[in-house]
Amino acid sequence: MDIRWLQDFLTVAETGNFTRAAQLRNVSQAAFSRRIKSLELWLGAALIDRTSFPTRLTPDGELFASEPPRSSPRSQRPNRASPTRSCRDEIRFELPFPTRSSQDGCLSGGTPGPKKAWAGVLWSVESGNVHEIVPALVTGNIDLLICYETVHAPIILPSDRYDRISIGKELFAPYASSTSVAQKRSVFPGRKGAPLPLLMYSKNAIFAREVDAIIENAPQKLFGRTVLETETAEVLEAMAAADHGVAWLPECVAKRAPSGVLARVDASDWSNHLGIVAYRDKNTGGAAMERLWSLLSSDKV
DSSP states (O other), X not given: OOHHHHHHHHHHHHHSOHHHHHHHTTSOHHXXXXXXXXXXXXXXXXXXXXXXXXXXXXXXHHHHHHSOOOSOHHXXXXXXXXXXXXXXXXXXXXXXXXXXXXXXXXXXXXXXXXXXXXXTEEEEEEEOOHHHHXXXXXXXXXXXEEEEEBTTBOOOOOXXXXXXXXXXXXXXXXXXXXXXXXXXTTOTTOBTTXXXXXXXXXXXXXXXXXXXXXHHHSSSOOOEEEXXXXXXXXXXXXXXXXXXXXXXXXXXXXXXXXXXXXXXXXXGGGOEEEEEEEEEETTSOOHHHHHHHHHHHHTOO
């Protein structure tokens, strides 16, 4: 465990405010949130009640705040996950986007909550960004990781420990409001005197590197001005739907907008495909995991 995680948690426990705690720790709020999440993954317990305002601790958070580890955190408070957990007929896995029907073909997960039955096993799904869900697999807090992967932002996990399979691909393209597209206000690559308003990913987001690569490799220069930066595709989808600019989105995220609100910008040179991959730890898992992995491998999910 990184001792900074503990210091971050104690700061938010004392202030009761994520923004103020991030300022006191001299980090961005996004980075601060990721570090708190990493601590929760390491402990195997939720410490912050994110459904309440103002911020408050969960019962586990209250207990941890009152008795934090003093010397060797890993030896005093080991990860609650263990290989034997995966031997049950139960699977926990994470996906990069919030909950939505799995029938839409999107990499959409669920939110922590009651377990559900599927393919003869119990499963529970959580969502998060890549910075959060990869450590969850490494620390043993999930059994299966399904995520996007590109050549510009590869996920590097040792092949001697983790199995990997490719299970599909998805279009990653620029979208704008249907009104903007119909009125030709989102025609690529824009003009020097009339730059396109761009809704962009912040630099630490996995899709930021993909957008940068698309722009760099395009046959023409893009004339645009950034009007918003954020880590999440969902925010960009909402802002594009509200006619605030052009955003690069996975196709399934764009399809979440109400029918007729968003339109793909006709710019094939400015699009790419994202790989969809699955990872599992070779050293954990039981019959349930084997059945699910077999389904993923045979493309019959």
